[in-house]
Amino acid sequence: MKRLLKGGRVVDPANGKDGVFDVLIDGDRIADVGKDLKADGAEIVDVPAGLIVCPGFIDMHVHLREPGQEHKETVATGVASAVAGGFTAVACMPNTRPVNDNAGVTRLILQKAAEAGLARVYPIGAVSRGQKGEELADIAELKEAGCVAVTDDGLPVATAMLARRALEYTSMFDIPMIEHCEDQSLKGDGVAHEGAVAASLGLRGIPGVAEAITAGRDILLAEMTGGHVHIAHMSAWTTIEAVRQGKSRGVKVTCEVCPHHFTLTDDLLAAPIAYDTNTKMNPPLREARDRDAMIAGIVDGTVDAISTDHAPHHYDEKNVEFDRAPFGIVGLETAISITLDKLVHTGLIGVPRMVELMSVNPAKILHVPGGTLSPGEPADITILAPDLPVTIDKTKLVSKSKNTPFHGWSFKGGVAATIVGGKVVYVNPAVETGL
Amino acid sequence: MVAPPLTALKHKHLLGIADLSAEEIVLVLDTAEAMKEVGKRTIKKVPTLRGRTVINLFFEPSTRTRTSFEIAEKRLSADTLNVAIASSSVVKGETLVDTAMNLEAMSPSMIVLRHSSSGACHLLARICKAAIVNAGDGMHEHPTQALLDAFTIRERKGRLKGLKVAIVGDLLHSRVLRSNVLLLTKLGAEVWVCAPATLIPPGMKQMGVRVTTRVDEAVEGADVIMMLRIQLERMQGGYFPSLREYFTTFGMTEARVKRAKPDAIIMHPGPINRGVEIASEVADGSASVILDQVANGVAVRMAVLYLLAGPQIDTD
Numbered sequence: 001m002k003r004l005l006k007g008g009r010v011v012d013p014a015n016g017k018d019g020v021f022d023v024l025i026d027g028d029r030i031a032d033v034g035k036d037l038k039a040d041g042a043e044i045v046d047v048p049a050g051l052i053v054c055p056g057f058i059d060m061h062v063h064l065r066e067p068g069q070e071h072k073e074t075v076a077t078g079v080a081s082a083v084a085g086g087f088t089a090v091a092c093m094p095n096t097r098p099v100n101d102n103a104g105v106t107r108l109i110l111q112k113a114a115e116a117g118l119a120r121v122y123p124i125g126a127v128s129r130g131q132k133g134e135e136l137a138d139i140a141e142l143k144e145a146g147c148v149a150v151t152d153d154g155l156p157v158a159t160a161m162l163a164r165r166a167l168e169y170t171s172m173f174d175i176p177m178i179e180h181c182e183d184q185s186l187k188g189d190g191v192a193h194e195g196a197v198a199a200s201l202g203l204r205g206i207p208g209v210a211e212a213i214t215a216g217r218d219i220l221l222a223e224m225t226g227g228h229v230h231i232a233h234m235s236a237w238t239t240i241e242a243v244r245q246g247k248s249r250g251v252k253v254t255c256e257v258c259p260h261h262f263t264l265t266d267d268l269l270a271a272p273i274a275y276d277t278n279t280k281m282n283p284p285l286r287e288a289r290d291r292d293a294m295i296a297g298i299v300d301g302t303v304d305a306i307s308t309d310h311a312p313h314h315y316d317e318k319n320v321e322f323d324r325a326p327f328g329i330v331g332l333e334t335a336i337s338i339t340l341d342k343l344v345h346t347g348l349i350g351v352p353r354m355v356e357l358m359s360v361n362p363a364k365i366l367h368v369p370g371g372t373l374s375p376g377e378p379a380d381i382t383i384l385a386p387d388l389p390v391t392i393d394k395t396k397l398v399s400k401s402k403n404t405p406f407h408g409w410s411f412k413g414g415v416a417a418t419i420v421g422g423k424v425v426y427v428n429p430a431v432e433t434g435l
Numbered sequence: 436m437v438a439p440p441l442t443a444l445k446h447k448h449l450l451g452i453a454d455l456s457a458e459e460i461v462l463v464l465d466t467a468e469a470m471k472e473v474g475k476r477t478i479k480k481v482p483t484l485r486g487r488t489v490i491n492l493f494f495e496p497s498t499r500t501r502t503s504f505e506i507a508e509k510r511l512s513a514d515t516l517n518v519a520i521a522s523s524s525v526v527k528g529e530t531l532v533d534t535a536m537n538l539e540a541m542s543p544s545m546i547v548l549r550h551s552s553s554g555a556c557h558l559l560a561r562i563c564k565a566a567i568v569n570a571g572d573g574m575h576e577h578p579t580q581a582l583l584d585a586f587t588i589r590e591r592k593g594r595l596k597g598l599k600v601a602i603v604g605d606l607l608h609s610r611v612l613r614s615n616v617l618l619l620t621k622l623g624a625e626v627w628v629c630a631p632a633t634l635i636p637p638g639m640k641q642m643g644v645r646v647t648t649r650v651d652e653a654v655e656g657a658d659v660i661m662m663l664r665i666q667l668e669r670m671q672g673g674y675f676p677s678l679r680e681y682f683t684t685f686g687m688t689e690a691r692v693k694r695a696k697p698d699a700i701i702m703h704p705g706p707i708n709r710g711v712e713i714a715s716e717v718a719d720g721s722a723s724v725i726l727d728q729v730a731n732g733v734a735v736r737m738a739v740l741y742l743l744a745g746p747q748i749d750t751d
Contacts, residue, residue: 196638202575
C-alpha cells in the first residue's frame with residue numbers, strides 16, 4: 001500500500017532538506033521525498049500547513065521495567081507511551097529483574113515489543129553480569145540477540161578496569177558503552193543535588209563532580225582503548241566540560257541530555273511543593289549554572305542527543321518520604337513539548353537541530369535504522385504540531401506511571417502523529433492531521 | 436496606620452521556622468511567658484485544649500522532646516497519646532502515609548511528628564486535616580527546639596537582636612542548627628557557626644551567618660555559645676579522625692569559654708556527650724543554661740500547641 005503525505009514542512013537534516021515536500025511511503029519504507037510527487041493509487045494525505053514531518057524520533061534512554069517490575073510499566077505500555085510522545089523507537093535499559101545480561105531476556109523484550117507492535121524497541125544489554133560490576137556480561141551473545149549497546153545504567157560501571165575491558169570488548173562489535181556517570185563514594189546516601197537548596201531542606205547531597213569524575217575516567221579510557229563511550233543523562237556543567245574537551249581531542253565520546261536537566265533546577269525541590277518526590281531523579285536537578293551549561297551544549301553542538309531517561313514508578317512508591325522514594329520521572333510524553341517550547345520557540349535552536357538531537361544522532365550512536373527520510377529507509381515518521389498549546393495532565397498520560405514534575409505545565413508545541421513502518425500508530429486527537 | 440498586634444499564627448501547621456515571620460516568633464515567645472507561669476502553679480493545668488486529641492507520633496527514639504510535648508499537652512488538658520514506631524518495623528510494614536491516614540481517620544486535632552526523613556512533616560501536612568507540629572524531621576528542622584532556645588536566650592539576655600551567638604558542632608547533619616540559624620537571623624542576632632570543614636553544609640554562608648573552622652574565632656566575644664551534639668557515627672563516617680581529636684580541636688573547654696563575654700551563657704540541645712563536644716566543667720558550670728532549656732521547652736511547646744489550636748469555641 002502506498003501513502004503520499006502532501007504539503008507538510010519536511011525537515012530531514014541528514015539529506016539537507018528543510019522545506020515543503022511530499023513524502024511517499026511504499027509499504028513499510030520511504031519511497032521518495034520531493035516536490036509534487038505523483039503516485040498512482042496512493043492514498044493521499046493532505047498534511048496541513050504548519051505541521052512538520054520529520055524522520056522518526058528515537059529515545060535512546062528509557063526504562064520499560066519488563067521483565068520484573070510490570071506494576072510500573074510494561075513493554076506494551078511503554079511503547080504506547082512512546083508513540084503518544086512522538087517516538088517511533090526507544091532503547092531500553094537493562095536494569096530489569098532479572099537484568100538483561102543474557103540473550104534470553106533480550107529475546108523476551110523483543111518478543112513483547114513485537115506483540116505490542118507500536119514503537120520499535122532496541123534493548124540495551126548489561127556491561128556486567130547481573131550489573132554487579134564484577135565480570136563482563138556475555139556481550140557478543142547480547143549483541144547477536146539484538147542489543148544495540150551495553151550499560152550498567154542505574155549504576156556506573158563499577159571500576160576503571162571493568163570500564164576499560166568493556167570499552168575494549170565492545171569496540172569489536174561497534175557498539176557503544178553507555179555510562180551512567182556517578183562516583184559512588186561521592187554520591188553516598190545522597191538524594192538531591194549538593195547545594196544550597198539541599199542544605200536548607202536537610203537533604204543529603206550528590207555533588208556535580210560525582211558525575212564528572214566518572215565521565216572523565218571513561219573519556220580517558222575511551223581515548224586509550226579506542227572504544228566508544230556514550231555519556232548518559234548529563235546534569236553537571238563539569239561533565240559537559242569533560243565531554244567538550246574529549247571531543248576536541250578526537251575521543252569517541254557522545255552524550256545526551258534529558259529535558260528536565262535543560263529546563264528545571266533544584267529550586268523545584270523546595271517550591272511550589274516542598275519535597276515533591278516527582279522532583280527526585282538521578283542524576284538530580286542541579287543549579288542554574290548546570291542547567292544553562294546543558295542548554296549551551298545543545299546550542300554549540302557538544303550535546304549529541306536528547307533522551308528522556310523515562311523512569312516510571314508506581315504512585316505508591318513515590319508517595320513516601322523524599323529520601324525513601326525511588327529516583328526517576330516519566331518523560332516520553334513530555335519531551336517533544338518541552339523541547340519545542342524551551343529550545344525551539346525561544347530561538348535557541350531550529351527544528352533541524354532538534355531533529356538531529358532526537359532522531360539523526362540517536363540512530364547514528366546506536367547504529368540503528370532511521371534518523372533520515374532517505375528512500376529505502378523504514379517509514380518511521382514523527383509529525384510535529386509546533387504551535388499546538390499543550391497542558392500536561394498526568395492523569396492523561398498513556399504510560400502506566402504518572403510520576404512527572406511537569407503536571408499542570410503548559411507548553412507551545414506537541415505531537416501531531418507518529419508513523420512506524422508506514423503504519424499510523426498514533427494520531428493526536430487535538431490536531432487536524434489529515435491522517 | 437499601625438497594624439494590630441498579632442494574636443495568632445498565620446499557619447495551620449508548624450513545619451519549620453522557615454515559614455514563620457519575626458512577628459510570629461515573638462508571639463510564640465510572648466505566649467510562652469504566660470505558659471511558664473502555669474508551670475509554676477501548684478495545679479499545673481489549664482483547660483485550654485480540653486476535648487482536643489493530640490497524637491505524639493515518634494518514629495525516632497526521643498526522651499526529652501517527647502516527654503516535653505506530652506507534659507505540655509497534659510498541662511493544656513488535651514487528650515494525648517503516644518505512638519512510638521521503630522523505623523525498622525516501618526520498613527516491613529505500612530507506609531508513613533497509611534499510618535497518618537489511619538490516625539487521621541480518628542480525628543485528632545494535632546499530630547506531633549518526629550521522623551528521620553527530612554520533609555516527613557510536609558508530607559503529612561498535605562494529607563492530614565490535623566495540625567502538624569514538627570518535632571524534628573531528619574536533617575531539616577526542629578522548630579520547637581529553636582523556639583525554646585530563643586526563649587531561654589531572651590530570658591537571660593532580655594533580647595536577641597545584636598547578640599553574638601556562636602554555634603559549634605555538627606552543622607551538616609543538624610536540624611537544630613537549621614532551625615536556630617533561621618530563627619536567630621530573623622530576630623537580628625549575629626550568628627557564627629563553627630565546625631570541621633567536613634561538617635559544614637554547602638550554602639551555609641547564604642543563610643546569613645559567619646562561617647569559621649576556628650572555634651576561638653567563633654567564641655570570641657560571644658554572648659551565647661550553643662553546642663551541637665557530635666554523634667559517634669560521624670567519626671565512623673570519616674568526617675573526623677577521632678573523638679579525642681574532635682574534643683581537642685572543637686570541644687568547649689573552660690579555656691575557650693573565657694574568650695566569650697564574661698556573662699556568656701552555654702547552651703546544648705542535648706543529649707550531651709561529655710568530653711566530646713563539651714567538657715563536663717562547662718556543661719555543669721554556672722554559665723550553663725542547659726537544664727533551663729529543658730524546663731522552658733514545656734512552656735514553649737504549650738505556647739505552640741495553644742496557638743495552633745485556633746480560636747476557642749464558646750458555645751454559650
